[in-house]
Every structure is written in structure tokens, then in C-alpha cells.
Amino acid sequence: MKGRLLGDRYEIVEKIGGGGMALVYKAKCKLLNRYVAIKVLRTEFINNEEFINKFRRESQAAASLSHPNIVNIYDVGVEGDIYYIVMEYVKGKTLKELIREKGRLSYEETIDIAIQIARALSHAHKNHIVHRDIKPHNILVSDDGRIKVTDFGIAKAATTSTVTNTSNVIGSVHYFSPEQARGGYTNEKSDIYSLGIVMYEMVTGRVPFEGDSPISVAIKHIQEDIVTPRQFVKTIPESLEKIILKCVEKDQSLRYDSAEELLKDLEKAKELKDGSYVEINNYDDSPTRVIPAIKDDMLMNKKNNNKNKKDKKNKSNKVITISAILLALVLTSALAVGFLHIKDYLFVKEVEVPLIVGLHEDVAKQKIESLGLRFVVKKRVYSKDYKEGYIISQDVDPEDKVKVGYPIEVVVSKGEKLVKVPDLLNKYSSDIEVALSRVGLEQGKIVHQFSDIYPEGIIISQEPEPLSMVPEGTKVNFVISQGPKINYVIMPNLIGLNLENAKKEIISNGFVLGEVKYELNNDVPKNLVTWQSYPAGAEVEENTTIDLIVSSGPSTENADGQNDSNLTENNNKKKEEQAAQSEQNSVQEQEKVLQLIIPLPQDREKVEVKIYKIQGQSKEIIYNKVHETKEERISVTISGKGEVKYEIYYDGEFYEQKDINF
Known part of the structure; x- marks a missing residue:
């Protein structure tokens, strides 16, 4: 994707993140000359109408919001098979990364971050938008400390029918509410529960519930009590602990009624640490009612009146009663005989479908068939979240009732998809991206190092090893050759040295003496260097050949007794001609x-x-x-x-x- 232009406007710069549904890239907007973040739907989902609808819903939900603590949506588009959303680029890190770096956050940091998240949720809820996936991974912390809530991919308009799909519970299991775990009604209070879990993780450095599988964690959200934060960190103020515990009440009615109400307590918690102002609601199941006292004379009068009425009716009712009994016996006998013949056609027993997601296929099958239902494997797919042979989803929601013999279709995990790591040793680094993308692997860390054996750009080593089997999406690290290391040496000044000393300077600095020419020179004494092939002070590669011109002294008479002045004059003319030619060439070849x-x-x-x-x-x-x-x-x-x-x-x-x- 790097370098690709989307919508004739957004140039992809680099990949900066990704989730289960989409990849996120940093891009440059050529129209407004600014950086943006672009979320692109993964290619494996472009033919899945459900994911495309979720992707579109994110843009619709988030685009309707405008708040300093919510990532802005600038644009949406489709280009070929690429579905993308253009968002505000936030330079910083996720809250999850911040927690991992620090281990846990201070009381003051937690309050400050929670207030900003609550403000974002308050704005969304006022616009009838429930986020439904509040977690540290979806909270961005900018370099200047501002909090931005992002990823409204599963957000939904808050209506009386806002119910999570129980066959495939949406949300992140460590942070979602009990009602989401049950697949029940979700509203603004579901976001408040998730924010409570996020605050819990910020101050303790851990999530309250862990498990071997997503379904075991979900069950703990429904059934188990949370260990109070101060059992892990004794310095947490009582006020913050009470706020967190009120947010994570399993009963929705006992949580904060709104994000606004939560905000008020968080603001107080910045100064007041005793927590006396945090109201904990405890409602009785049966409200007290006031009823009038019943007296004895009221009971006696009522009894006598009833007796007189019964005496009058007894005689006339006896005949009717006997006749009715006889007739009823006849009719009942006839109906009983007929019912025995047709009951199997009129009535079929209904049973409640159990939750089998997260169970092994054999256990799930036994559980379904023991109820008289049919167990049908619809398909088997690769999954990172479920081991091989475990149930990923079921087509009938748990607790729904179906007739005996009804088929329950399931999707079974094939485990993580393993792919073979391509052998890229001794190949050029430019081959990496194509080779890895073909098998579903990603490029990891690239390290460059000098090598006297491998030419520049050649892959020296890789990790994991070539031809090994690894999970799809694994990052492969590479060491790439920079070629032999070249050392540069500052060229010394050789002008004015005698030839012997110039040779020593050349050799001691790691150079090689090249061609030595002698020229007549009336200004420089004999055997002194008048020219060097590289100027003094230049950085020159080690082992370079250095040529010299050495003075042969002033001109003398030649063997015929003639003065060399004529020769010198001729030489000077030649030099003048050469200089003129050189000047002409330099004009033609100006820098x-x-x-x-x-x-x-x-x-x-x-x-x-x-x-x-x-x-x-x-x-x-x-x-x-x-x-x-x-x-x-x-x-x-x-x-x-x-x-x-x-x-x-x-x-x-x-x-x-x-x-x-x-």
C-alpha cells in the first residue's frame, strides 16, 4: 500500500496499526497538506456484507460526533475493492501501550484520563450513540497528553432494540459488560461498565478477570465478583475505588445513570479522597406497601353471608351437578381416546438451547444430542482465538427454545493457520514485501550491517528460519548487508614536502603511492611536491592511489649547449593553450x-x-x-x-x- 494514492488525494506513507477488521495507515492529504490516518477494511472481508456494514456504520456513527476527545472523521470512500475511512491523525500511542510501559498509572493520571474518556462518552450518548467497545486499545494518548476515543466500528444507535448478537458476541471480552456477555440489551450503561474496567486496569496494571478462553472470561463477568483494586494497590484512594466499583456493578440499575453523573464524581475525586459522596444504590426486590388492618367482625359477617347464600343454592344445584358429572365422564372418555391417537401430531416438545461456544466439538455434540437436537458442523475455519476442534459460533442463540430434532449449526475452529516462511537468504531486500504478502506474513524489524562477503542489499539472515511453519500474520525480521565497510581518511597536505616525506605521509595514512611525475619549476626547489591528486582536507577512501608531481628544479642548458629557455617558452605556450582549452571546456561543463x-x-x-x-x-x-x-x-x-x-x-x-x- 505504501505510495498508493486513494481518491486522487491521500498518499499512503506507512502502516501504523491494525485490528481484526481493518488496517490503519498514515497518509498525506495532498489537498490540505496535512497528515491523516486511513482505516482500510482487510481484504479478507471485502466480500462479507456483515463486515462492510459494520465498516460503514463506524463512519456514519463517528461522523455525526464532533468533540475534542473523539477522533474526527474527515472522509469515506471506496476505490475498487478498497473500503476506507479518513480520520484525524493522532501522533502518540494507545492507552494500552502506555499501561504496558509504566506497569500501572498513578491516581492522578487515571482520574485525568478517565475524565476525558467520560466527556467523549457523554457527547456520544447525548447523540444516541453507544460505543460498545471501550478498551485501552481504542483510546489514543497524544504526545501533548490529550485523550482521543476512536474505533466506533461496532457502535450503534441507542434504541430499545439495542441487543448484542449472542451467536457472535461483539466487543472485547476483558472489557465488555455482563449484558454483552449474555447477548442481552445494551445501552449507555454498558459503556460505563467498560470504562470502569479500563480505570481498574489503569490503577492496578491488570484486568479483573482472566481465563483460558474468551468464553471463560465472559462467564466471570456474569458470575464472579471483582477483587477490589485496593487489594492489589493499597495506595488507591477510597473515592476512586468506590467510583470503579459503582461503574462495574453487574446490575445495570446500580451503575451510574449517565456519563455526566460519573463525570461529577470524577471531578470531585481530584480533591476529595474519602469517597463519601459516591452514592451506592441498593434496591429491595419487593417494595413496602401500606394496607388496611383486617378485623375479626369483618371476617364473621362475611362468613355468615356466604353460608345463607349457599343453603339456598344447594338443593337446586345437586341435580344439575349430578347430570354434569355424568356428561363430563362420557365426553372425557371420548376425548382421551382421541387424544392418545393424535397427540404426537399436535404437540412436539421444546427444549432450551445451551451455550456451546468455547466447548470442544465432542463435548458440544454430546450436550446437543442429549437434548434430542441435531449437531451439524456448518464449516471449519482458521482462528487465532480458539484452539483446533473448539466451537467458534452457533446459529441458535443460547436460551432460545426449539423443537426436538431441530439442527444446531456450528462453526468449528481449525486452530491458527500455519504458513511456511519463504527462504529469502541471499536474495535482494526488494523481494521481501512481495514474498511475505503471498503467504500472509508481515515484515518485522530490518537491521543493516556491513559485510565483506555479501553485496549491498542482499539478505544475510532472517528470523523465523526459512521453511519453518509459523502462524499467519507472524512478523519476519531480517538482517541486510550494507556491503563492505568503507573507511574515509582526511587527506594530509603534501605540498612542499620532499618526495621521501610525502611517501611516508601517504603510507602512514593508509593510502597507496601512485604515479610520480617530475616537472621543471623555477619557483619550487628540486624534489619538493608541487601537486597531489586529492586536495588536502578532503575525505578520501582508504587504500586510494595518490599521484604526485615533484619539482625537477629550474631549467638548465641542454646537452648541445643551448639554453632551455626556448624549451621553457614552448612549454609555457603549450600550457597557455591547454589552459585556454580547459577554460573553454569548463564553460561548456559548468556545474x-x-x-x-x-x-x-x-x-x-x-x-x-x-x-x-x-x-x-x-x-x-x-x-x-x-x-x-x-x-x-x-x-x-x-x-x-x-x-x-x-x-x-x-x-x-x-x-x-x-x-x-x-
Whole structure:
């Protein structure tokens, strides 16, 4: 996806995250010249109408919200088989990452973060939107400390029919409410429960319920009491503990009535630590009622009146009663005989469907068939959440009643999908992305190192090993050759040295003496160096050959007794002609000037940028300056002729090489 342009506007820069339903990329908006985050539906779901509807629902739900603590939605679109949502780019980390880094958060940090999340939920609830998946992974913490709630992928308008699909419970099992676990009615109080679990994790560094499988954790949310936070961290104030425990009441009626009500207590908790203001509701199942006292004379009068009425009716009723009994016996006998013949056709026994998600296939089958129902495996699919042979979903909700003999269709896990790691050793690094994407693996960490054996760009090693079997989606790390390490040495000044000392300087600095020419020179004494092939102060590669011109002294008479002045004059003329020709050539081959545009890294606030110019065996630094990364890019003026290489370094680390042909 890197470099791809979506909607003729958003250029993908890099992948920055992903979840079970979508991948998230950082992109540059060419129209507004700003960075955005783009959520792209995973390719395996583009033909799944259910996931596409969820994806669209996220954009519709979140786009209706505008709040400083909610990630803004800018745009939505479809391009071919790519469904995407354009969102606000938040530079920072998730709350889950922050908790992992610190172990647990302080009381003050927890209160501050919880207040911002509660404000976001209050705004969403006022717009009749229930998030239904509040968890630290969906809370972004920007570099300046602002909290942003994101991922409204399973949010839904709050109505009287807001019920979670029990055959495939939506939400993250460690954070969702008991009513979500049961597949029951969810409302704004379900978000408050999840926020309570998030606060619990922030102050203790752990979630309240753990289990071997998602279903075991869900059952604990329904049945087990939470261990109070102060049993793990004694320094937690009573006020915060009471707020958390009120949020995570299993009975929805005992929780906070609204996020606004929760906000008021959180604001008080910043100053008051005793928690006396947190109201805990305890309702009796049977309310007390006031009824009038019943007296003895009322009972006696009523008894006498009833007796007189019965005496009058007894005589006339006896005849009717006897006749009715006889007739009833006849009719009952006839109906009983007929019912025995047709009851099997009129009535079929109904049984309650049990919860079998999370059970092994054999156990589930036995449980279903023992009730007189049929166990049908609809399909088997790969799953990261369920081991091989365990039930992922059932088509009839638990506690629903069906007739005996009804088929219960299930989806069974095939376990994690294992794929073979491709062998990329001795291949070019440019092959990595294509090779991994073919088998469903991802690129991990890339390390560059010098090598005298492997050419630049060749893969030296990889982890996991080639041809090993690993779960789909595993990251593969690589070590890539930078070629042999090149050492550069500062060229010493050899001008004015005698030949012997110049040789010593060349050899001691790791260079090789090349061609030595002698030329007549009236200004420089004999055997002194007048020219060197690389200028003093230049960075020159080690083992480079250095040529010299040495003075042969002033001119003398030749063998015929003639003065060398004529020869010198001729030589001077030749030199003048050569100089003129050289000047003409230089005019024709003047250095060209270009602007080199360099993007700045966005993972830090400041960066030192160094640029080296490499031409032939010469390497010199042409730029060294510290920039603030909010500039996003810089323009550097470069000049040269012919083919020139430029190496760019960020804070001393190699970034890239640009080959410029002037």
C-alpha cells in the first residue's frame, strides 16, 4: 500500500496499526497538506456484507460526533475493492501501550484520563450513540497528553432494540459488560461498565478477570465478583475505588445513570479522597406497601353471608351437578381416546438451547444430542482465538427454545493457520514485501550491517528460519548487508614536502603511492611536491592511489649547449593553450545547481541532518544542521556535474542515498 494514492488525494506513507477488521495507515492529504490516518477494511472481508456494514456504520456513527476527545472523521470512500475511512491523525500511542510501559498509572493520571474518556462518552450518548467497545486499545494518548476515543466500528444507535448478537458476541471480552456477555440489551450503561474496567486496569496494571478462553472470561463477568483494586494497590484512594466499583456493578440499575453523573464524581475525586459522596444504590426486590388492618367482625359477617347464600343454592344445584358429572365422564372418555391417537401430531416438545461456544466439538455434540437436537458442523475455519476442534459460533442463540430434532449449526475452529516462511537468504531486500504478502506474513524489524562477503542489499539472515511453519500474520525480521565497510581518511597536505616525506605521509595514512611525475619549476626547489591528486582536507577512501608531481628544479642548458629557455617558452605556450582549452571546456561543463527535497522523520521533535557528497573516490560533508520536524521537509541546494551520490543521515543514522546525474 505504501505510495498508493486513494481518491486522487491521500498518499499512503506507512502502516501504523491494525485490528481484526481493518488496517490503519498514515497518509498525506495532498489537498490540505496535512497528515491523516486511513482505516482500510482487510481484504479478507471485502466480500462479507456483515463486515462492510459494520465498516460503514463506524463512519456514519463517528461522523455525526464532533468533540475534542473523539477522533474526527474527515472522509469515506471506496476505490475498487478498497473500503476506507479518513480520520484525524493522532501522533502518540494507545492507552494500552502506555499501561504496558509504566506497569500501572498513578491516581492522578487515571482520574485525568478517565475524565476525558467520560466527556467523549457523554457527547456520544447525548447523540444516541453507544460505543460498545471501550478498551485501552481504542483510546489514543497524544504526545501533548490529550485523550482521543476512536474505533466506533461496532457502535450503534441507542434504541430499545439495542441487543448484542449472542451467536457472535461483539466487543472485547476483558472489557465488555455482563449484558454483552449474555447477548442481552445494551445501552449507555454498558459503556460505563467498560470504562470502569479500563480505570481498574489503569490503577492496578491488570484486568479483573482472566481465563483460558474468551468464553471463560465472559462467564466471570456474569458470575464472579471483582477483587477490589485496593487489594492489589493499597495506595488507591477510597473515592476512586468506590467510583470503579459503582461503574462495574453487574446490575445495570446500580451503575451510574449517565456519563455526566460519573463525570461529577470524577471531578470531585481530584480533591476529595474519602469517597463519601459516591452514592451506592441498593434496591429491595419487593417494595413496602401500606394496607388496611383486617378485623375479626369483618371476617364473621362475611362468613355468615356466604353460608345463607349457599343453603339456598344447594338443593337446586345437586341435580344439575349430578347430570354434569355424568356428561363430563362420557365426553372425557371420548376425548382421551382421541387424544392418545393424535397427540404426537399436535404437540412436539421444546427444549432450551445451551451455550456451546468455547466447548470442544465432542463435548458440544454430546450436550446437543442429549437434548434430542441435531449437531451439524456448518464449516471449519482458521482462528487465532480458539484452539483446533473448539466451537467458534452457533446459529441458535443460547436460551432460545426449539423443537426436538431441530439442527444446531456450528462453526468449528481449525486452530491458527500455519504458513511456511519463504527462504529469502541471499536474495535482494526488494523481494521481501512481495514474498511475505503471498503467504500472509508481515515484515518485522530490518537491521543493516556491513559485510565483506555479501553485496549491498542482499539478505544475510532472517528470523523465523526459512521453511519453518509459523502462524499467519507472524512478523519476519531480517538482517541486510550494507556491503563492505568503507573507511574515509582526511587527506594530509603534501605540498612542499620532499618526495621521501610525502611517501611516508601517504603510507602512514593508509593510502597507496601512485604515479610520480617530475616537472621543471623555477619557483619550487628540486624534489619538493608541487601537486597531489586529492586536495588536502578532503575525505578520501582508504587504500586510494595518490599521484604526485615533484619539482625537477629550474631549467638548465641542454646537452648541445643551448639554453632551455626556448624549451621553457614552448612549454609555457603549450600550457597557455591547454589552459585556454580547459577554460573553454569548463564553460561548456559548468556545474549545475539543483534543489534536493528531503522529508523529515515524524517520530521525534528535532533531528540533525547530515548530507555527504560522494564523487569518484572523494567524500565531503556539504550540509550539517538541526531542524524541528514540524517543518516536515527541507530544501537543500546542491551543485555538481556528471554523476554524483548524496548520502543522507538522520541523527547519525543512515537514511538513504540519492544518485543525481547533473
